Amino acid sequence: MTDYDAVVLAGGAARRLGGADKPGLSVGGRTLLDRVLGACADAGDTVVVGPRRPTARPVRWAREQPPGGGPLAALAAGLKGTEAALTLVLSADLPFLRADTVRALLAALADAGEGTDGVLLADPDGRDQPLVAAYRGEALRRELALLAAEHGSLAGLPLRLLTAELALGRLPHPTASFDCDTWEDVATARARIRDDGGVLEEWINAAKAELGIELDVDTAALLDLARDAAHGVARPAAPLTTFLVGYAAALRGGGEEAVAAATREAVALARRWADEAADGGKAAAEGPHAPEESE
Known part of the structure; x- marks a missing residue:
């Protein structure tokens, strides 16, 4: 620069x-x-x-x-x-x-x-x-x-x-x-x-300025997380999960990598949760820990 x-x-x-x-x-x-x-x-x-x-x-x-x-x-x-x-x-x-x-x-x-x-x-x-x-x-x-x-x-x-x-x-x-x-x-x-094409970026920039945050946020990853939480768990889980990611990142010292790591962990959890729901409990009944039949 x-x-x-x-x-x-x-x-x-x-x-x-x-x-x-x-x-x-x-x-x-x-x-x-x-x-x-x-x-x-x-x-x-x-x-x-x-x-x-x-x-x-x-x-x-x-x-x-x-x-x-x-x-x-x-x-x-x-x-x-x-x-x-x-x-x-x-x-x-x-x-x-x-x-x-x-x-x-x-x-x-x-x-x-x-x-x-x-x-x-x-x-x-x-x-x-x-x-x-x-x-x-x-x-x-x-x-x-x-x-x-x-x-x-x-x-x-x-x-x-x-x-x-x-x-x-x-x-x-x-x-x-x-x-x-x-x-x-x-x-x-x-x-x-307020045009739909740029309103999200404008809102995030305004919020960061208001809160005194200079961190560059990976908005795509956070939106994906919110989508996974909303669809795989329940709609109210989306804002609550993103809040918890931010809180966890702050406890780890803040910064881009702390946010990215907390986001990755929450995404993995949301996907596991969704996978279990899709299986309908079948994996639990027929998984590797089910007892084998005796000969």
């Missing part, structure tokens, strides 16, 4: 949302800001530029000068708290951004070589998304300093003045750059999160 720092821009007036605290809006049980922070959880340093808010993981805070001075002023403020060669720059309203997309951006920039200053996400219409991008920190600092010297201040300057001076690559993605600028966007995001 490429080392990087992250700068998340969480300011702005959110005028199209009536001045609501956009990064604090909930989508799928988590705030938009926490969803973005989850996607870049392995950053070395994460600086959030904007008013302080509760967050699910620790971050560093910064404010642009003057407050509300726009994206370039906010980016400059955030960069002061970073040192890594690569900087991930994100807006705080990206409900569908995932860690794998972040890794893909960073990998594309690392593979592009020193002649490329950054890699931007491109939306389905081919539009550049400079606030869903990985940059070389040195290039950002250089161009921001030149713009500040030329205009006297970065406040109010459009982001395109920065990106026009950088050598940039593009990474297409169908959903990761979807942002929530209006209440209609928020409603769309909330509906998509």
Whole structure:
């Protein structure tokens, strides 16, 4: 994994949302800001530029000068708290951004070589998304300093003045750059999160964040266990068995292997139970321990 720092821009007036605290809006049980922070959880340093808010993981805070001075002023403020060669720059309203997309951006920039200053996400219409991008920190600092010297201040300057001076690559993605600028966007995001195709993953991620769990869970194995327990024993056995697996894993010290081992043992038990039920007691009567007839 490429080392990087992250700068998340969480300011702005959110005028199209009536001045609501956009990064604090909930989508799928988590705030938009926490969803973005989850996607870049392995950053070395994460600086959030904007008013302080509760967050699910620790971050560093910064404010642009003057407050509300726009994206370039906010980016400059955030960069002061970073040192890594690569900087991930994100807006705080990206409900569908995932860690794998972040890794893909960073990998594309690392593979592009020193002649490329950054890699931007491109939306389905081919539009550049400079606030869903990985940059070389040195290039950002250089161009921001030149713009500040030329205009006297970065406040109010459009982001395109920065990106026009950088050598940039593009990474297409169908959903990761979807942002929530209006209440209609928020409603769309909330509906998509609950779509049957991804609702289970969304719920698990939200539950892990709420409970402070970083463990990667083998959901397929646990679902198989729940199915075996429900079908082979009784329907209420499914949630109770998965609870007992988690409890047993915790007693063994936690971690992925503890969960996997407890799951395997419970699956074996559920299958034995089901096999006995299928035999209808016949195996017990005719098994290897039944007495042999005398000659």
